[in-house]
Amino acid sequence: AQSVAQPEDQVNVAEGNPLTVKCTYSVSGNPYLFWYVQYPNRGLQFLLKYITGDNLVKGSYGFEAEFNKSQTSFHLKKPSALVSDSALYFCAVRDGAYGGSQGNLIFGKGTKLSVKP
């Protein structure tokens, strides 16, 4: 069965510092990995995804994530955090077997990012 873990409930960062939000996953086939962000009282917004190819993927708002197959991780990073980055971040995984046509998109429990001025 596929699963995704976000080990930190909350990450606190000072503005201007780099940030990392951690995610590890488990699937039987190759993973399709996603990061979404949820601002208060809003729906989820897509940030970036890894399907295949380069392990470092770049996404919206200056975020990037690195796929590490040996560590089954897909950590979200940003070189310089902004106060406006404060939000709830979700990692999600879907099993890429059969072109990803089987199974569901499974979400982690979310990590609250707080960026202080």
Place this chain on the structure above:
Amino acid sequence: DTAVSQTPKYLVTQMGNDKSIKCEQNLGHDTMYWYKQDSKKFLKIMFSYNNKELIINETVPNRFSPKSPDKAHLNLHINSLELGDSAVYFCASSPADRGFYEQYFGPGTRLTVT
């Protein structure tokens, strides 16, 4: 224009009532979803429709019945509402039922059952 819209945004109702939440997407996508986000922000899929046909029906009480009149709409009807149904319900869509597509989410409907 809002890509994925839901109505209503807030829904407060009493136990035992029947209610519906509507969802529309103007992205031309073939696949639509319903998710439930509980009070701890845990997000779980409920249903998935591809071109008006049900393809995923997770372990959801049969009081919940999705209806897709066309591929741009996926409505959620809930019968005999219970306190535990209180949550935020999100509609989403993707171009097709392939796992490499990202999903586009609506703003959510906060359902409160009293």
